[in-house]
Amino acid sequence: MTEHIIDPSILDAENARREADLRRDYETLGERLDRRGIAVDAIKEKVAAFSVAVPSWGVGTGGTRFARFPGLGEPRDIFDKIEDCAVIAQLTQATRTVSLHIPWDKADPNRLKQAASRFNLGFDAMNSNTFSDTKGQLKSYKFGSLSAADKATRDQAIEHNLECIEIGKTIGSKALTVWIGDGSNFPGQTNFTTQFSHYLDSMKAIYAALPDDWRIYTEHKMYEPAFYSTVVQDWGTNYIIATELGEKAFCLVDLGHHAPNVNIEMIVARLAQFGKLGGFHFNDSKYGDDDLDAGAIDPFRLFLVFNELVDAEGRYKDFHPAHMLDQSHNVTDPIESLMLSAADVQRAYAQALLVDRKALKAAQEANDALAATQQLRTAFRTDVEPILALARLEQGGAIDPLATYRAAGYRQKVAEIRPAVESGGGGIV
Amino acid sequence: MTEHIIDPSILDAENARREADLRRDYETLGERLDRRGIAVDAIKEKVAAFSVAVPSWGVGTGGTRFARFPGLGEPRDIFDKIEDCAVIAQLTQATRTVSLHIPWDKADPNRLKQAASRFNLGFDAMNSNTFSDTKGQLKSYKFGSLSAADKATRDQAIEHNLECIEIGKTIGSKALTVWIGDGSNFPGQTNFTTQFSHYLDSMKAIYAALPDDWRIYTEHKMYEPAFYSTVVQDWGTNYIIATELGEKAFCLVDLGHHAPNVNIEMIVARLAQFGKLGGFHFNDSKYGDDDLDAGAIDPFRLFLVFNELVDAEGRYKDFHPAHMLDQSHNVTDPIESLMLSAADVQRAYAQALLVDRKALKAAQEANDALAATQQLRTAFRTDVEPILALARLEQGGAIDPLATYRAAGYRQKVAEIRPAVESGGGGIV
Amino acid sequence: MTEHIIDPSILDAENARREADLRRDYETLGERLDRRGIAVDAIKEKVAAFSVAVPSWGVGTGGTRFARFPGLGEPRDIFDKIEDCAVIAQLTQATRTVSLHIPWDKADPNRLKQAASRFNLGFDAMNSNTFSDTKGQLKSYKFGSLSAADKATRDQAIEHNLECIEIGKTIGSKALTVWIGDGSNFPGQTNFTTQFSHYLDSMKAIYAALPDDWRIYTEHKMYEPAFYSTVVQDWGTNYIIATELGEKAFCLVDLGHHAPNVNIEMIVARLAQFGKLGGFHFNDSKYGDDDLDAGAIDPFRLFLVFNELVDAEGRYKDFHPAHMLDQSHNVTDPIESLMLSAADVQRAYAQALLVDRKALKAAQEANDALAATQQLRTAFRTDVEPILALARLEQGGAIDPLATYRAAGYRQKVAEIRPAVESGGGGIV
Amino acid sequence: MTEHIIDPSILDAENARREADLRRDYETLGERLDRRGIAVDAIKEKVAAFSVAVPSWGVGTGGTRFARFPGLGEPRDIFDKIEDCAVIAQLTQATRTVSLHIPWDKADPNRLKQAASRFNLGFDAMNSNTFSDTKGQLKSYKFGSLSAADKATRDQAIEHNLECIEIGKTIGSKALTVWIGDGSNFPGQTNFTTQFSHYLDSMKAIYAALPDDWRIYTEHKMYEPAFYSTVVQDWGTNYIIATELGEKAFCLVDLGHHAPNVNIEMIVARLAQFGKLGGFHFNDSKYGDDDLDAGAIDPFRLFLVFNELVDAEGRYKDFHPAHMLDQSHNVTDPIESLMLSAADVQRAYAQALLVDRKALKAAQEANDALAATQQLRTAFRTDVEPILALARLEQGGAIDPLATYRAAGYRQKVAEIRPAVESGGGGIV
DSSP: OOOOSSOHHHHHHHHHHHHHHHHHHHHHHHHHHHHTTOOHHHHHHHHHHOOOBEEGGGGSOOBOSSEEOOOTTOOOSHHHHHHHHHHHHHHHSOOOEEEOEETTTOOOHHHHHHHHHHTTOEEOOEEEOOSSOOTTOSSOOTTOSTTOSSHHHHHHHHHHHHHHHHHHHHHTOOEEEEOOOOEESSTTSSOHHHHHHHHHHHHHHHHHTSOTTOEEEEEOOSSSSOSSEETTOSHHHHHHHHHHHOTTEEEEEETTSSOTTOOHHHHHHHHHHTTOEEEEEEOBOSSSSOOBOTTSSOHHHHHHHHHHHHHHHTTOTTOOOEEEEOOOOSSSOHHHHHHHHHHHHHHHHHHHHTSOHHHHHHHHHTTOHHHHHHHHHHHHHSOOHHHHHHHHHHTTOOSSHHHHHHHHTHHHHHHHHSOOOOOEEOOOO | OOOOSSOHHHHHHHHHHHHHHHHHHHHHHHHHHHHTTOOHHHHHHHHHHOOOBEEGGGGSOOBOSSEEOOOTTOOOSHHHHHHHHHHHHHHHSOOOEEEEEETTTOOOHHHHHHHHHHTTOEEEEEEEOOSSOOTTOSSOOTTOSTTOSSHHHHHHHHHHHHHHHHHHHHHTOOEEEEOOOOEESSTTSSOHHHHHHHHHHHHHHHHHTSOTTOEEEEEOOSSSSOSSEETTOSHHHHHHHHHHHOTTEEEEEETTSSOTTOOHHHHHHHHHHTTOEEEEEEOBOSSSSOOBOTTSSOHHHHHHHHHHHHHHHTTSTTOOOEEEEOOOOSSSOHHHHHHHHHHHHHHHHHHHHTSOHHHHHHHHHTTOHHHHHHHHHHHHHSOOHHHHHHHHHHTTOOSSHHHHHHHHTHHHHHHHHSOOOOOEEOOOO | OOOOSSOHHHHHHHHHHHHHHHHHHHHHHHHHHHHTTOOHHHHHHHHHHOOOBEEGGGGSOOBOSSEEOOOTTOOOSHHHHHHHHHHHHHHHSOOOEEEOEETTTOOOHHHHHHHHHHTTOEEOOEEEOOSSOOTTOSSOOTTOSTTOSSHHHHHHHHHHHHHHHHHHHHHTOOEEEEOOOOEESSTTSSOHHHHHHHHHHHHHHHHHTSOTTOEEEEEOOSSSSOSSEETTOSHHHHHHHHHHHOTTEEEEEETTSSOTTOOHHHHHHHHHHTTOEEEEEEOBOSSSSOOBOTTSSOHHHHHHHHHHHHHHHTTOTTOOOEEEEOOOOSSSOHHHHHHHHHHHHHHHHHHHHTSOHHHHHHHHHTTOHHHHHHHHHHHHHSOOHHHHHHHHHHTTOOSSHHHHHHHHTHHHHHHHHSOOOOOEEOOOO | OOOOSSOHHHHHHHHHHHHHHHHHHHHHHHHHHHHTTOOHHHHHHHHHHOOOBEEGGGGSOOBOSSEEOOOTTOOOSHHHHHHHHHHHHHHHSOOOEEEOEETTTOOOHHHHHHHHHHTTOEEOOEEEOOSSOOTTOSSOOTTOSTTOSSHHHHHHHHHHHHHHHHHHHHHTOOEEEEOOOOEESSTTSSOHHHHHHHHHHHHHHHHHTSOTTOEEEEEOOSSSSOSSEETTOSHHHHHHHHHHHOTTEEEEEETTSSOTTOOHHHHHHHHHHTTOEEEEEEOBOSSSSOOBOTTSSOHHHHHHHHHHHHHHHTTSTTOOOEEEEOOOOSSSOHHHHHHHHHHHHHHHHHHHHTSOHHHHHHHHHTTOHHHHHHHHHHHHHSOOHHHHHHHHHHTTOOSSHHHHHHHHTHHHHHHHHSOOOOOEEOOOO
16 A cells, blocks of 8 residues: 555645635636537546656755755655655656666665555666766766776776666666766867767667666767767767667657757657657756756747657657656755646646647648647647646645645655755855 | 969969068978978878869858848859859869859850869859749749648659759769758647658659769758758758668758857767768858858867868778858958858868877877867967968969959959849848 | 728627637636636736737738748738738737838828828837848948948938938827847957947937937847847847937847847846836747747747736836837738737736736745746736637627638738739848 | 975976977067067067966866866865965966955965965955855855845845955955856746845945955856846846946956857957956856866957957056956866966967057958958967967966976875865766
């Protein structure tokens, strides 16, 4: 039986206060959708089946190179993190898995499994880390890891990824996500071609150890931490990697890892078309890899990404990209941000399901640009909150996760147990 | 025998005034390079062998959607344009070919060949145009061409490209460059996947007609004239195209067609590494596809591109990307801009040849970022003008092409023959 | 009495088909808003009072430097344009004024007044044009206008602006908008300081002729048509101009004239705070000054701009910025785009009115970032279409302007009268 | 007498190996410049008089939010930092002052003065820090400092700045630089207007305590650490601040703090024209505030900035902006980077001094864009290294600072004294 961290009586009381209004709103929304030929219950079912993974590191307060300002009750270890993830899952019913980061979350795999299964949580993709050094590590990643000039450094980075696969096997993960910070800060610091050859060779060694039923996701990023060049800088390079590695290799799209103005939804369509879309790291950004909350800055863009995903669902067999949140919560309670972001990702999916694809196709074929774009706008403008809320309620979650979470006083409770962490000023300007 | 448009006596007189100083500067530069272990004459020979194509349309004054302000003596037709190109070739000795644009340059192929051979000019890649409509054209390209929803429109665009190949065969071209403006201005206006499938099918039909000794270049561009999405939007899509089409298909890199901040030299390295670098449209830009003069805004970036090309020359067999200028001259005499740009492209090549690649490699392998980048900086900071000028002089060109061109009064002369063109205000804001 | 171009019987029939559903949706929306403490009728009244000006040039099909593809029934002159504007006003009831562009719209001022008053249309700001040359003009603006190095050119540009004021006085305009394309394409082409001094001197001469009850709006733009530098490049320079000129001078914000990633709503707040916000040119963009339809690419950004405007309404006395659409319609029927854009601007205003400013302020003062942003999201997610539609219906407009316009067959009718225009390929690449 | 950290005998030996070649190169460069009407010695004198401040924090290895990889011999405190700065000053003779950061560099002011005067170093502007929390600090800056919603937090931040002034008075500084990270990460998190009012009020309190012979510099930055909005986001806001505060208030321009594509040299010209250019933080960047070495990515841009400064020198009385390096050295020895960057800033100045301003002006007035830009290109392409090197030699510095530094083995020596620092992985992704 699933343990519940938030007291069910609080949850029930909160829901009880909101249920009548919700049912009324769901009904009138259903009426409006019915006029558009859409069955609201069918949408709700799809929304209910949707899940996005929570990254273990997301439940801690993030920071910048200038400073980090921790909040109350910061999780002390992976087991605290799993409890925080369980709260998110309980209230949103939209986050059924947790994604681990090694070595940050290193622990006895059996304890990890047990801890998660208490809350009926599964494990999503494993994440390796060769962008920072760990105490006691033989070779530094200062000048790169999988693509480093130094062979022993590359070998160490390969080994680390193999270890991640091993841990993942034990806990039931089925994928490895590889993001590296390798690149350069000066023109000429590295040779682009040699460096990429090193990278491909390293990845092939990792790929060779990948179980048959696993996938490997490579993640591109334009810049940061490297500031002149990055080895896996864009989807073009990422596509080459996935092609070179083989059929278990796919590209991961992080919404914040692109050049200014880039049309991300089009990259999604291209990767899907050529069978290489692995999945997503959801977040939002205004300037760079800001790692803001999904949908916080440009909700229409998030909708357009899901518009492509729904299009692809109807187009390709065996299409099941991985969904994960990957955000940095610097000024909010991470649990609150993650709950709302999970709902916002669901929201974009629900809105995309409302698009009248037949009418859209007809408009496209008639070069009727305005009618076509109106199909998308109409779907996007629909307030689908009643669908999301009822899907939560029916699965045992909260109609209003934020209000319920605050009413339950979870943060204050863990703050009593978990010691305060001091603010850190990197001294790095 | 090659005809000379600029009176050789003027050219000789101009050169005579500058030759002594040039030889003195070449000598002291040679002395400095010798200390760095570089033979100046060997560099000069490579520079002398270098050529960049001039686009026929480049010799006319360009404009923006707001206005076009023609200059004196605008070329009336392709034959005037060939004469202007001949002036550039004569004075710079760095532009041995002209690239035609169909239908703008449509004329009797035999007359075209004759006109060019008078000046010992060859023809570079053919350029098709399906981004604007031509008088009498059956189907409009308003909603796309090779990727249009309408099949008849796609067929017409294919036909046009086949015609370009036919013309090219007669005049001795060996390549077709395909750039289209297809895309969309509204989310939903087109289906990204369907549109790209149409595009690929159209390109396959064109590719099938390509002679065995030809190459086909596809050119990507982030945006403009389409403002929400563009079919061939970046090098990732371009790479897929070249891969899907076959071994005669290559990617063309226009320096101004990228998202802000993108590391272009790295794209060059990637395409070279995977055998798909077709060539370049050289120009410069600060904001978008500004089409400013090559090297005018960021000369170091141009150098870094050539740094990759020189690296690739030493790395791959049969590496010979196409070089072309592609600029819009809105406020200068186009001939003057093209002469200086040809020299600036040559300059970047000369500077890249000065890089001590052995020392660079050693620094890279030692993770000595500063020593590595200093190798590039030292090469870039070298004033190679004496090498360029002597290479020009020895081949019959001008030590100072700009001064010589002005001294010869070419523009005033053609202005007497070619009628004035009125400024145009598009009425398009 | 106001003439109606769209046959009232068609309008009525279209409305009749939609009225019952609209009233039902308005009622349930009212119920939901009531729970949030908002009176739906009060919002509707404010929305009904809102108007955005239509630019005369907006009703013609736009283009790019690559091509222009006209549509059916392009307006032949300003009188056709006024009729098109009247259609927009009739169906949307949200566009009560037209903004003229001189010299494009030059005509007998009395005829202009008469033509507009037939449809109960007023005239918004006058727009001068010194970014393109007009037939017969003595001095060319190729190298600048109000900031040109040549004094006679500057004087001519000043004269033109004075003429615009004169025309405006006759027809009842109360403002002059000055946008120039002056700048440079090469580092060193102009001296930034001298050029800006010239500009300020010219503007002072124009300002001196401004009637007491007029305003002058200066409009900044990052780039295009100038590609290295632009004289009025950003709001910083624009603010200096407005300050130097005097209290009748204000800054105009065009949503598409900013650097990538810039926070435009913050500029709006700053200009309002220092008393210099003149008004807006509404449109949307993804890459540069794309001039796409308002709200087409980032509807949340448009909402955030109106969020600032509603905040300012409650903060400053005598706050009444000018609203104008300024878009380029390249692939749609301009009338359709302008109708939908007017509605989308109204929509953003309506959503901004829904923000609970008291709760927002409380969250801000408590540093509760998530609660604060939820206030904005909740407002933005509200589907206010029933409010907009009922406001239109009650004023004699169309519940669904697009469907009604199409049902009336206006475009086909004018296409029979107005001759077809050929597509133009600039020959400018 | 000035102490020398690098053994003069090593310095002399290194110089001796290079002096003959240097004098030969200086002579031939002089000859070439003489032909252009430029006296090389006059340039050398100006270069010799030039100095750029070194930030104390710059001599430590920097990092990103992902990791920090320290180097050997990291300075333990401000006194170690001053010694590192002394090495830079000794070898380059171009960095006569150090800029302190409080509280990082807090120490007995008299000891600070003594430590610096041993090496004949002065103190440049004081830098306050309210973007990170310090151990024991009462109020956190998590939600802002000088603009925080909470008054007690603002007061604490004001107090800190007053303390910086006090320290500065004792050690002979004459300026305070204020950069804050205040802003927001979510739309609605803060009210732009209220927040800016708070900021202005706080700054007025600080300004009131500024000694008469001091300047206060405010520094704008587009984003980071705040990712949706930043209080002092651009030069427009910065200009308003300087204007509101008074005549001792000036704007500081950090080259990496702008939106993509922004023309920074134009901002420099504008601020100079309106008397508000305070000075610079030199560095370079490709993507965001990358804090790469000055001139590393776009040396022509650095030259164009100095082109404006030389223009301003000849135009305004009492024009003496502050120069400081502000870089993050993540993969190089910070001393090496700072030495080369100081030289690169000097280089840009030297090149800008070579511009023939009379010819430039003539070309500008004749609208001869190409001739004008050629004046800049010719200056930029001149290899002025012999001028810089001789200026160093004549003042007791190194002809080749990098080679001399390495020959002296300074880094290895301090590594024996200063304990190794472990790499840090923020755990922040």
